[in-house]
Amino acid sequence: MSATEVRIRPRTARPSTPPPGPAGRHRVPRLHPYAARVLTELSARVPWEAEFLQAVEEVFESVSVVLEQSPHYETERVLERIVEPERVIAFRVVWTDDAHRINVHRGYRVQFNSALGPYKGGTRFHASVTLDSLKFLGFEQTFKNALTGLPLGGGKGGADLPARGLSEDELMRFCQSYMTELYRHIGPDTDVPAGDVGVGTREIGHLFGQYKRLTRTFNGSLTGKAAEWGGSRLRPEATGYGVAYFLQEVLRSRGESLDGLTVAVSGFGNVAWGAAKKMTEMGGRVVTLSGPDGFVHDPAGVSGEKIDYMLTMRHSGRDAVKDYADRFGVDFHPGRRPWVVPCDVALPCAIQNELDTPDAEALLANGCRYVVEGANMPTTRGALRVLREGGLVFVPGKAANAGGVAISGLEMAQNRACETWPAERIDASLQAIMTSIHEICTGAAERYGRSGDYVLGANIGGFVRVAEAMIDQGAV
Numbered sequence: 001m002s003a004t005e006v007r008i009r010p011r012t013a014r015p016s017t018p019p020p021g022p023a024g025r026h027r028v029p030r031l032h033p034y035a036a037r038v039l040t041e042l043s044a045r046v047p048w049e050a051e052f053l054q055a056v057e058e059v060f061e062s063v064s065v066v067l068e069q070s071p072h073y074e075t076e077r078v079l080e081r082i083v084e085p086e087r088v089i090a091f092r093v094v095w096t097d098d099a100h101r102i103n104v105h106r107g108y109r110v111q112f113n114s115a116l117g118p119y120k121g122g123t124r125f126h127a128s129v130t131l132d133s134l135k136f137l138g139f140e141q142t143f144k145n146a147l148t149g150l151p152l153g154g155g156k157g158g159a160d161l162p163a164r165g166l167s168e169d170e171l172m173r174f175c176q177s178y179m180t181e182l183y184r185h186i187g188p189d190t191d192v193p194a195g196d197v198g199v200g201t202r203e204i205g206h207l208f209g210q211y212k213r214l215t216r217t218f219n220g221s222l223t224g225k226a227a228e229w230g231g232s233r234l235r236p237e238a239t240g241y242g243v244a245y246f247l248q249e250v251l252r253s254r255g256e257s258l259d260g261l262t263v264a265v266s267g268f269g270n271v272a273w274g275a276a277k278k279m280t281e282m283g284g285r286v287v288t289l290s291g292p293d294g295f296v297h298d299p300a301g302v303s304g305e306k307i308d309y310m311l312t313m314r315h316s317g318r319d320a321v322k323d324y325a326d327r328f329g330v331d332f333h334p335g336r337r338p339w340v341v342p343c344d345v346a347l348p349c350a351i352q353n354e355l356d357t358p359d360a361e362a363l364l365a366n367g368c369r370y371v372v373e374g375a376n377m378p379t380t381r382g383a384l385r386v387l388r389e390g391g392l393v394f395v396p397g398k399a400a401n402a403g404g405v406a407i408s409g410l411e412m413a414q415n416r417a418c419e420t421w422p423a424e425r426i427d428a429s430l431q432a433i434m435t436s437i438h439e440i441c442t443g444a445a446e447r448y449g450r451s452g453d454y455v456l457g458a459n460i461g462g463f464v465r466v467a468e469a470m471i472d473q474g475a476v
């Protein structure tokens with residue numbers, strides 16, 4: 001199929017009657033007056049933190065129905081407390097490149113909430129990293145981690161480093177410099193960082209090496225370690241596999257299966273890789289991948305050696321998917337996103353706000369029935385409204401992509417016990433955790449009369465667990 005043959009309908013062509021969705025249409029709930037007041041105060045205090053405010057508003061909308069029935073949250077000032085990170089660490093990261101030039105970057109760790117356990121969350125090395133983006137990610141992480149049912153608080157860190165394009169040596173020096181500041185703030189009982197965009201097993205290795213050198217301890221202060229020296233089996237696959245398992249639960253609850261469904265995936269990193277691998281195994285056909293340079297359309301499906309090639313692309317240091325098109329002779333659409341390709345399931349797995357209102361309209365117009373967030377908050381507010389009101393099933397990242405941090409939780413447990421669990425045990429636990437998150441979401445949505453609303457269910461399920469723990473632990 002050539003570039004022009006992709007059945008792309010005009011981005012504004014919204015059908016007068018959207019296709020009937022299995023979920024029913026979900027009106028975006030109105031804010032409870034208490035939530036509205038706290039959000040107004042927060043917006044006045046940090047008006048420049050657009051992504052953080054976006055994440056807070058979405059959670060506040062969902063929990064408004066809870067606030068109506070549980071006035072004690074207002075008396076306890078839970079919302080005021082829950083939007084305030086417990087601690088923010090900001091530091092300078094200086095390193096010398098291969099040409100002996102000195103480079104300066106900004107490093108952060110946002111220790112958001114420890115009501116349920118030590119701060120836990122990834123480390124992102126990406127040009128887009130700011131305190132704002134890490135606050136939104138730490139906030140989301142808090143509720144995601146709560147949904148796993150494991151004893152994990154929420155945190156996030158990173159640096160504004162365009163990691164791709166650095167040599168191996170440069171990357172190692174950068175990681176060492178980052179850890180030279182961070183090491184004093186983390187620990188197995190305090191804060192346990194992991195990987196995220198731009199940080200995989202290789203970077204965790206360099207970070208861990210420096211941590212060990214500075215502290216003279218070999219412990220579980222980081223997760224995402226290589227399986228041969230303290231990591232967990234299946235950790236690299238866990239986020240993507242978890243997305244596939246969650247989707248399977250959603251489909252099962254509607255009497256469907258992945259078999260024969262067409263899936264549009266964005267990104268080509270860790271989440272996209274794991275999801276493509278597992279969904280293909282389950283009979284789905286992944287027809288797109290994307291990068292900052294555009295998207296590839298592979299109607300025959302990304303399977304077999306093509307999935308392995310995703311890893312090669314990731315390790316090449318080139319932030320581009322065009323190589324895939326060149327290698328496998330499929331179409332490449334420069335500068336475009338994959339949401340114009342007809343699909344049953346859309347899986348945004350790249351970065352925040354990568355799916356906007358026209359994209360959402362194109363998905364609906366093309367008959368897409370499920371949007372499952374593999375990335376954290378990849379859907380803009382406008383797109384979310386269109387998708388929820390348009391009647392397709394929408395699953396937010398904090399539910400769908402919780403599998404990664406869940407297996408990090410199991411890595412912490414293995415480190416504490418000095419054990420290495422077999423892959424089968426990890427996989428069974430991952431499936432059980434994703435099934436349980438699905439039950440929490442559907443149960444909470446049903447309880448509040450919004451059956452099938454996964455946004456509401458995930459936010460309420462995560463929020464109530466964190467809020468109750470905060471109240472139990474007093475005004476701290």
Ligand code: GLU
Pocket residue numbers: 120121122123192193194195196197223376401402404405406408
């Ligand atoms: N970065 C992943 C996430 O967004 C994993 C975090 C972790 O394993 O701590 O959930």
